[in-house]
Amino acid sequence: MSETRYTATTPPIVELQDVALAYDDTREVLRHADLILREGDFRFLTGPSGAGKTTLLKLIYLALRPSAGRIRIFGEDVGDLKTDARYHIRRRIGIVFQEFRLLDHLTAYENVALPMRVMGIKESEYRDDVIELLSWVGLADRLTAKPQVLSGGQKQRVALARALVSKPDLILADEPTGNVDPAMGAKIMQLLLELNRLGTAVIVATHDFHLVRRIPEKILRLKDGHVTLHGPLSELTGTP
Numbered sequence: 001m002s003e004t005r006y007t008a009t010t011p012p013i014v015e016l017q018d019v020a021l022a023y024d025d026t027r028e029v030l031r032h033a034d035l036i037l038r039e040g041d042f043r044f045l046t047g048p049s050g051a052g053k054t055t056l057l058k059l060i061y062l063a064l065r066p067s068a069g070r071i072r073i074f075g076e077d078v079g080d081l082k083t084d085a086r087y088h089i090r091r092r093i094g095i096v097f098q099e100f101r102l103l104d105h106l107t108a109y110e111n112v113a114l115p116m117r118v119m120g121i122k123e124s125e126y127r128d129d130v131i132e133l134l135s136w137v138g139l140a141d142r143l144t145a146k147p148q149v150l151s152g153g154q155k156q157r158v159a160l161a162r163a164l165v166s167k168p169d170l171i172l173a174d175e176p177t178g179n180v181d182p183a184m185g186a187k188i189m190q191l192l193l194e195l196n197r198l199g200t201a202v203i204v205a206t207h208d209f210h211l212v213r214r215i216p217e218k219i220l221r222l223k224d225g226h227v228t229l230h231g232p233l234s235e236l237t238g239t240p
């Protein structure tokens with residue numbers, strides 16, 4: 001579907017070439033990893049626990065540097081970018097990661113508003129968006145709640161709203177439905193698919209095969225350090 005939106009001259013949003021990543025000397029988590037994600041693409045990222053899904057997303061978010069290989073994000077080779085330029089790239093990426101937690105001293109509203117404040121945008125310009133997003137994820141009555149009084153699933157929804165508030169060009173979501181009930185999980189996926197239809201590229205790392213089975217999007221599979229691209233799960237398994 002979305003593949004029709006770009007032309008051959010549009011650089012990919014994400015391009016990994018022969019990338020390796022080792023946290024220590026003993027073992028490479030990723031090796032010879034190649035990946036291309038284009039404008040408007042939606043990909044599930046699957047693979048066994050410990051395969052390197054979070055690691056791959058962190059490389060794309062520039063939270064890690066590869067041990068070898070080349071990474072281009074939004075057409076820019078990130079290898080030797082200065083801090084400022086890296087920051088500009090990260091501003092265009094919305095992340096929903098377990099590690100990038102909410103700030104405990106801020107309310108749900110303030111946590112979602114934070115990326116906009118950091119960019120120096122006036123509150124009057126983002127206030128309605130923040131409230132609308134929090135309402136959309138079912139937290140209209142929790143705007144002033146701080147993280148310690150929110151459930152795991154509620155915190156995850158605040159984190160999702162925070163990832164979306166700056167209208168990123170790329171969303172990286174690590175198990176975004178992991179802590180929520182099936183109905184909210186379906187709603188979160190609906191939102192990610194809707195954003196994708198509007199042109200945002202999305203990668204969702206997940207173990208949730210029910211989720212992957214229901215949604216006919218392409219699947220990246222990480223195994224033994226490599227990324228392979230499959231069609232929808234039904235094409236792999238022959239199930240409808």
Ligand SMILES: Nc1ncnc2c1ncn2[C@@H]1O[C@H](COP(=O)(O)OP(=O)(O)OP(=O)(O)O)[C@@H](O)[C@H]1O
Nearest residue numbers: 023024029047048049050051052053054055056207
């Ligand atoms: N900061 C770190 N230092 C050392 N090793 C790490 C670090 N982070 C992750 N690892 C190791 O790298 C490997 C890949 O971890 P990663 O979290 O990327 O996998 P994953 O596919 O996301 O797993 P899961 O599905 O269980 O979340 C694992 O063996 C993990 O133990």
